Amino acid sequence: MxxxxxxxxxxxxxxxxxxxxxxxxxxxxxxxxxxxxxxxxxxxxxxxxxxxxxxxxxxxxxxxxxxxxxxxxxxxxxxxxxxxxxxxxxxxxxxxxxxxxxxxxxxxxxxxxxxxxxxYYPRGSLAQFLDRTQHLERLPNRLLIAIFLCAAKACAAMAYPPGPERDRFGYLPFEKAYNDRDPSNLVHWALRGDHWLFGETDYRPEHALTPIMSLIGFGSSQVLESQNDEVDQNAVREYDVKQGLVRCHGRGLPNGRRNTATRSNVLGVGMMMATILNEDYEQPPELTRESLLYDVHKHYDKDLYRLVKECIAVSPPNRPTIQELIDKLYDWIWSKVAEAFGLYPHRDLPSSTPGRALVAQRMPTTICLRRYVGGVASHPIRAERLELMSPARRAERGASDGVLSSGSCSAIALATLARTPIPRITKMEYLDRRGISRYGITAQAKSDAIAIREKA
Ligand SMILES: [Zn+2]
The missing domain is CATH 3.30.200.20 (Phosphorylase Kinase; domain 1)
Incomplete structure (x- = not known):
């Protein structure tokens, strides 16, 4: 033939x-x-x-x-x-x-x-994920923080390509910025949703639930030879000055040197995050900036929103450094609890309540997701494999009957990545292993059938 x-x-x-x-x-x-x-x-x-x-x-x-x-x-x-x-x-x-x-x-x-x-990355790209979640009113803040942090780490990788050393569990350590090293001049130029692929979960907190996102699309990447880039001063006045972004960041490298490449990558990541907030993935940069001038996205966390705005500053020195970006986002992974998003503050138990410690001890979400999802490398995540909680445990968690607490907001990511239909998503609070109250979601299918269940 x-x-x-x-x-x-x-x-x-x-x-x-x-x-x-x-x-x-x-x-x-x-x-x-x-x-x-x-x-x-x-x-x-x-x-x-x-x-x-x-x-x-x-x-x-x-x-x-x-x-x-x-x-x-x-x-x-x-x-x-x-x-x-x-x-x-x-x-x-x-x-x-x-x-x-x-x-x-x-x-x-x-x-x-x-x-x-x-x-092969069976869970597909960020663009596909955003497409599949389009019917949702909005994406959970914590999920966006995890995605943002992955992107920031990919920027760190481009600036400081890591060596082959592994940690004591055999994993490659996550990328970081090195103040004592000269960053590389690699600019990606195409940090769009279809160039990020979802991989595996692992033991580290930011990826206990949300899979690691990996970068592709280096076809148009480039090593910059010059550190000069021309800045449109009008645009600086129109955006940076109005947003109060002028000189709000570290000066980059300790001796005052600047690296245009890393700041360009930060801009790319910021633009990607901004298009997620705007739910307009084709928007040109000027329009994206303009749309962020007016605080229309009240339902997103204001710190997160602000950080996205900073990343897309017109003038490169007004954007955060990679280190600042990673530090902030990593801190939020731990510190942004349910109250930070204004959810159920009245339902939160004071931390001295013995019940809270008990619930925290039994906190099954992370463990069960890890057990059923994180450890399974041989096939794509199956949402059906998530543990079905007993009614008693659901009651303990304040979830109404018929609604399965799927724990973290990231469960929505997992279920969506597995292409499982989730007709209705409700927000709820849960306690993590450290007893900290966190924001989560529950998924409920039609006629009280549980969308996320473990296969018998
Ligand atoms: Zn990551």
Missing amino acids: GPPPFNFSKSVQENQAIQAAYRAKQFFESDATVQCNLIASGARAVILLVRDKQTKLLNRKYVMKKALVDDPGLFEWEVEALQELQNAPHVAKLASINGKPLLNPLAEAGLQGDHYFMQ
Whole structure:
């Protein structure tokens, strides 16, 4: 069977995508155990899911990015940038097909330079997640804080590419800023929702419930050679001055040096967060700034809102440094409790109440999510696997009958990532393992059936 013929009812690009997918499939034809399916196509490349037919294990699934037009140098820079950042938990992982049993016989077969393999991220992208949650009135603040923190850490990775050292649990340590090192001049230029992929949860507090988000899309990234960038002083007066952002941040590096690249990445992350708040993902920067001038998003946490505004300041020195960004967001992961969002303050038990300690001790949410979700790496998160609480425990938590407390606001993320329909979401407060009252959500399906339940 030859390649599919040119189809005149389709565009040139669509035809190129079909041909590219065909060539990729041909590449795997010699191995009957490998299946290769087209999952997406873009302006420059097609994305194919390559998997071992005999197992459903995630680690036997890869994503292949293949150029529409054979061009050996097309992905050279993109792969180089990804390789440089391979030890960063918040950057997507390349997959080397050499030495992998699944793909070994295929490694020599052909396809030179116009493709590369990447780890498969079954939970999809931030853009897809936002799309799936569009019916919700708004996203939980705590979830936005976790997403923001992931993005800030990816910025830290770009500025200070981490080494291969692992922590005592075998994980790569999260990225951080180093004051004594010169940051790299890498600018990503495309920190959009479709360039963030959801990965796994892990033992660290910010990812106990919300999966790690990893960055891709380095095709348009660039190493800046000059530290000069021109600033539109009119725009500074219109936005920075009006918002009171002038000189409200540290000066960056201790000796007063500035790094345009890292500040550009902070701007990119800020813009991404602003479009989430605005629920307009196509908005140009000037309009995004303008829309944030008027405090229309009262339902979002005011500190979070302010931090987004600071990140999109016109003048780079008016934006927070990566260190400031990470410190603030990380602090909020711990300190932003239910009251911070104005929820149920009257229902909160004083911390001296013995009941509170008891509830805290039994606090099952994080543990159960970790047990049922975090530890399962072989397939995508299944919301049905979340633990169903006993009625007694639900009562103890102040949840009405028929409503399952799914614990954290992030459960909504988990359920949504698993594409489980959640017809109704209600907010509730819960206590975490330290006995701190936190903001959470409950999910209730129609006719009191529980949307999130454990499979018998
Ligand atoms: Zn993260």
